[in-house]
Amino acid sequence: MFKKVLIAEDKDFINFGVRSELEKIGVAEIQYVQYCDEALLKLKSAQLNNAPFDLLISDLSFDQDHNTQKITSGDALIKEVRSAFPELKIAVFSVEDKAYTIQTLFNEYKINAYVWKGREGLRELKRAIQLIEQSNRIYISPELSGHIATDNAVEITAYDIFLIECLSQGLLQGQISEKLKELGKSPSSVSAVEKRLKFLKEHFNATNPAHLVAMSKDLGLI
Template sequence: MFKKVLVVEDFDVINSGIKIALDEIGIHHVDYISYCDEAFLKIKSAFLKGEPYGLIISDLSFENDGTPQQLKSGEELITKIREEFIDLKIIVFSVEDKPYTIQNLYKNLKIQSYIWKNRNGLKELKKAIYKSFTSSEFYISPELHAAIHPKKAVEITDYDLSLIKYLSLGFLQEVISEKLKEKGITPSSTSAIEKRLKFLKEHFNANNPAHLVAIAKDFGLI
């Protein structure tokens, strides 16, 4: 198991939970850092001393308390780490669930695991640590599986983009129906709109219309 771990997290209550989880799997040499700049310097210093970390566990978002920081997010920290320490194992532990963000970390920054910080997060974190130590296979929380294993690709039409755009403007389905009728766009019935939006939410693994709009923005569709 990993002998030395660095946790980059700025909430003490989360750190307490992580500490308990690491203790339970026999990891006791753990350092906790609240700032990304300091975390990178800690990683580099440990490497230069010949006492490198075996694993980094990092959040993605950090509160701005006024302390000047060059690296303002976990994603920026991980990008910086990968510039110098390409083989260092990294687990992201975050509430962030945007597919674009997860795919970037998985495909481009080559993290080992992505764990969603929810009620099962610490349990999944322990699984991810074990998986990262024993295997090169990527591990992700089951709830986010679709982010890296999307359903069969389908064509997103101009009609779909119009529906999402109207949603982003706060229009209800009845109003969207009237807007489509005014422009001569079919199908324009509320039932057809509801059916297509249901399909789009399922395809993009969106929880609700607002989530669908957010995902569409992440992918640059609107």
């Protein structure tokens, strides 16, 4: 079982529940932080002291207060952590259920588990931790399992999100092309933008750009 676990969670009552489940499965050392900056600092400090953490459990949403933070969200924290600690196992425990967010966390940041804070959330978290400790398999709550793209599924990329956000701002395809060029993003040609937007409309069965934007908002993509 994991010997040393860090919990990044700003709600005391949730932290108490998570710690209780970790104690039940024999985790020897459990530390807790309420801020993302502090979480990254603790991980780095432990590594320098040759006493690294085995697992990070993080929420995605952190309330802002008078303490100014450089890292203000769990997904931003996970991005930093994965860059600095490529082998560290990471479990997300969150109410967030947007498919794009979950796919990004698994595909880009290589998290090991995503547990939804539902009615059985704490029990699921315990099962998830036991699974990822014993194997290289991933865990995702059954309610969200459909959010993981299969081999034949279409993955919506950051580029696609950018295009849809531009549409939501009322930009035309030529203007989107110019904006892509300004930002150094590719492909940036008008024909490439037109082709991808046509594909997205067909994929979402949207009748026009406004309909595509509306559907993307409903799905939580933008």
